[in-house]
Amino acid sequence: MNSIDYIRPTTVDEAVSLLAKYKEKARVLAGGTDLIVQMRGGRYQLDAVIDGKHIEELNQLTYSKENGLVIGAAVPCHKIYGDENIASAYPGIMDSATLIGGIQIQGRASLGGNLMNAAPSADAIPALIAHNAVANIVGANGTRSVPVEDICSGPGRTTLDTGEILVSISVPAPSKGFGARYIRFIPRNEMDIAVAGAGVSVQLKNGKIEAARVALSSVAPTPLFVENAGNSLVGKEPSDENIQAAANLAKEAATPITDMRGTVEFRKHLCEVLTRRALHTAVERAREEN
């Protein structure tokens, strides 16, 4: 096995030059809970591991009611759910950060790593989509911001170019009447991969739904943003029938596969059940916010 370089840049610029130098022979390291397992499994032939955890922008975690939330790409889950203001303002993100792995994994795993790993089953991605999150990316050609639903392009693949690094994830400040939820189905209580999951959000105004978003995990080659399911609720009351109709649209949109974790039929059924339940909880949470 060849030897690899371990490099600890302290600025984004330095990281970008390193990525330009090593190209596809380098990966950025955040918590390593995916990358170290994959390196051991021989997925990459790397010349360099670039540790992102010593770059200030990748470690930032800032929240204000006016400007919303910025999560540095390497911030571990425990910091996110350990901050009470963030946990209460971003309930869907909070749900996913508390159920990724166990305590040991949460001590290291970042939402940035979850997004860049681009697993169809990634628990944070539907929650980020539900919360309208945007990925802030830097490369040799400058900075760009991309909605999270446009990041994953296939299992383990993203729309980032070689040489680009995810610096942070921005999430708008929720306004009054906002609620969100992420739930998944797994065969045990914790430490497992989602058979299916649903991340949803609703914005209530004067008793009606002003905006809603629905995204699913583990039922397509990428986490799936089901725009029409959320849109079907706009202008309507959050009644059982309307929520059921949106859940049916989520079920229709899912294109799962059959594997050891579940069949196509079971997974589609889960999409309906999980979307419905998640929407009900999101509505309850939105009302509590009032």
Place this chain on the structure above:
Amino acid sequence: MPATKVHVTTTINGEPVEFLAEPRQSLLEVLRDVVQLTGSKEGCNDGNCGACTVNMDGRIVDSCLVLGVEAEGADIQTVEGIASADGLHPIQQAFLENAALQCGICTPGFLVSSKALLEKEPNPSEERIRMWLAGNLCRCTGYDKIVKAVMAAAKEMAS
């Protein structure tokens, strides 16, 4: 090409330690094979079993999912650091008294994890203990005795 080794300066169980590691080597491999601290165990080598749990900068982590070179400047506590010169830590004592181990491979991880919990939350509920320890697997003892031992240790430490 011979693997290039990196010089790492760190703190393990309160003592300054220096070692040479290949960037590929996990912290677990470094602890066991380079620093000769074999208390941390390898169960799965992929983050699922928790037998390799160590405390790094105040958080428990699976040392099989940390690179040894990441230990630069860190403060690491392993199972070897739990007992003091005066004897076993109350958590270790409680594991013995409650028969919370059989083969013992999982025990170092359970001890490091439980200690971190009790330092943060001195009086956790049974449910909280079970959730906290979800990243530690045991193939022999069963979890009831382990959870009872942690509850007994919490009581002992509070008295």
